[in-house]
Amino acid sequence: MLPQTKTFQFIPKYKYLLTVFIFVRKPRLVFSGSCLHGKCKFTSQGTFCECENGFKGILCNESVEHKDPCKVYNCNKGKCENKSGVATCVCPEGFIGEFCENIDACASKPCRNGGQCSSIGIDGSEFICLCANGFSGLQCEVDESRADCGGGCAVDEICLTISGEQKCTKATLSCDQCVNSLRCVERDHSQLMCICDSGWEGAKCDHPFEGCMNVTCAPNEVCHAERNKADVKAQCRCAPGRRGGNCSTTTAATFKANSFFLHQSGNLMIGSSLAPYSLKFSFRTALRSTHIVTAENILNQMQFIVELRDGLLYANFSTVTAFPVVPFELNDDRWYTVHIKNAYKRISVELYVDDFLVKSYLVDEKKNMGIFWTRFGKDRDVNFRGCLRDVEINDEAIDLINSRRSIAIKEGCHRERQCSPNPCQNNGMCVDEWDAFVCDCIRPFLPPYCIQKLSEVTLGHDNISSRIEFTTNIDANLVKFDTDISLLVRTNKRDGALLYIGEKEVNASLF
Known part of the structure; x- marks a missing residue:
């Protein structure tokens, strides 16, 4: 290390002289071609070796002990390879991703009739088929080109060949098409979804599902059935909100x-x-x-x-x-x-x-x-x-x-509906807030039950000047930014002062 001295002068409010010592490491000179595990670099100050990962020294001739990155790298079902100190996952067939964490849903070639498969979803376990012309459906199983329903389809239907059978099918799905459905929900602004009753499946909940028909479960258990291709696997498991050996x-x-x-x-x-x-x-x-x-x-x-x-x-x-x-x-x-x-x-x-x-x-x-x-x-x-x-x-x-x-x-989940029967009077709307309620009252009625109301008053009767005055001790600056006033008015006069907000001293002739 050779010390080099530089002087900086600052001119703030007070004058100081600051001396900074900067130590500069000069590279060791080497001969071109003498770097064993590195590259030779030429600079204005000489020639030196730039070592590869895992080596050090003037000539890159000393090994560096380092931990195997594969010991802390999770490749799931894949194999981890150490490439110059960098861990890389080699995935088995059917898995993809940086950590082999994604299931390649296209490995089974689910798309029919020449459709192209593309893996989608958060973990790659789902797929989408890009169908060839004339085919549609989740797996391109619908042949649109050769279908002939004999002209019997309605105006809003199209004739499709589904699994070899010609059927009239509506072109788009709406909630009205849900048959045996608990409810219809909107997945996004363009897709709807029918939530099926027990024993039904399909996009419209119109296909009987008998997976749990012959299964009897113990108390606090429910039957859960999953379809795997053509097979249906049914089993009893704890009902939602239950756990333990006996779901107790x-x-x-x-x-x-x-x-x-x-x-x-x-x-x-x-x-x-x-x-x-x-x-x-x-x-x-x-x-x-x-x-x-x-x-x-x-x-x-x-x-x-x-x-x-x-x-x-x-x-x-x-x-x-x-x-x-x-x-x-x-x-x-x-x-x-x-x-x-x-x-x-x-x-x-x-x-x-x-x-x-x-x-x-x-x-x-x-x-x-x-x-x-x-x-x-x-x-x-x-x-x-x-x-x-x-x-x-x-x-x-x-x-x-x-x-x-x-x-x-x-x-436990304890719940009492707050608005049945409606506690709000005079056509007030009850807002259920789980363990309490709030009445949204129609004027002139007031919360909490829309029963009471402010007294009605008459101003200017028989052309006598009159007014209602409210004073507040709140700082005027606060009133500027946070003031809420509402009132009901009934009059047949075309002109007249209705409301004044300001200093207390005001010309009474305005009213």
């Missing part, structure tokens, strides 16, 4: 304004944000706007918030603008399930109605959040009033009732 334990919990639950992740090390995270829960509420859950890292920095705004479910992530998950309101006193997953620098949000996946959303933020705290219910100046059940964090069932970090949470 309830997972449902009631939250009030002061209820609170805090979970601390145990698989996150200080200074690390690589741990995967998953959160799954079902909620039920009648509030139009309410906080549900917040997640933070170990530094108490917010990573995401799930909440209702005007009935819409919003997911708000740290660096992504809050967005509504689905375009319909979820404060209708029904159960909805939210599933948030974060792994391999991917963040996804899924919404389920019963067992139906309504929306799957991949967040435009590539990182591992490193969630340490998960908070349900009251958080600073917000809270949740409603019910939660089947909460799972990192695939672990969470006990909301008996946890040491639970406050004012009641076991």
Whole structure:
């Protein structure tokens, strides 16, 4: 090291002289071609070796001991290869992705009649078929070109060949087409979805599904059937809100304004944000706007918030603008399930109605959040009033009732409808706020029950000057920015002063 001296002069309010010593390392000179594991670099100060990964020294002739990156790199079912200190996953057939985490749904070649398959979905387990001309359907199984229904189709129908049979089918799906359906939901602004009754399946819920017909389940259990190609697998499992060996334990919990639950992740090390995270829960509420859950890292920095705004479910992530998950309101006193997953620098949000996946959303933020705290219910100046059940964090069932970090949470989902019968009088509208109600009264009636009203008065009777005066001690500057005045007026005069806001001393002749 050779010290070089430079002098800087600053001229602020007071004058100082500052001397800074800068140490410059001069490169060791080497001969061209003598770098054993590196490249020879030529500079104005001489020639030196730039070593490859894993080597050091003047001539790059010394090995560097380093950890195998494959020891901490998860390739799932793939094989990890160390290429010059960089871990790379070699995926087996049927898997794709940087970590071999995505299932190649196109490996089984599901698209028929020359259709091209493309893997989609958050984990690559779904596919979409790009059909050749004249074919349509999920797997290009519908032949549109050779269909002949004998001219018997209605105006809004088209003739299609489906599995070799000619059928008249409506060109588009609307909620009116749902046959044996609990409800119809809007997946986005262009797609509708029929939620089928038990024993029915299909886009319109018009195909009988007999998977659970001959299955008898024990108390607190329900039959769940899955179709795998042509086979149907039915099994009994705990009903929603139940768990345990005999499904005898309830997972449902009631939250009030002061209820609170805090979970601390145990698989996150200080200074690390690589741990995967998953959160799954079902909620039920009648509030139009309410906080549900917040997640933070170990530094108490917010990573995401799930909440209702005007009935819409919003997911708000740290660096992504809050967005509504689905375009319909979820404060209708029904159960909805939210599933948030974060792994391999991917963040996804899924919404389920019963067992139906309504929306799957991949967040435009590539990182591992490193969630340490998960908070349900009251958080600073917000809270949740409603019910939660089947909460799972990192695939672990969470006990909301008996946890040491639970406050004012009641076991079971307890709910009394607040607006049936309507407590609001004189045609007032009742707003259900889960454990309370608010009356939206028609003027001149007043809350809380739209029974009382302010007295009516007459001004200017027999042309006598009169006025009503209210004074306030509030600072005038505050009145400028926050004043709400409303009133009902009835008159037959074309001209006249109605309202004055200002100083107390005013010319009485105005009134």
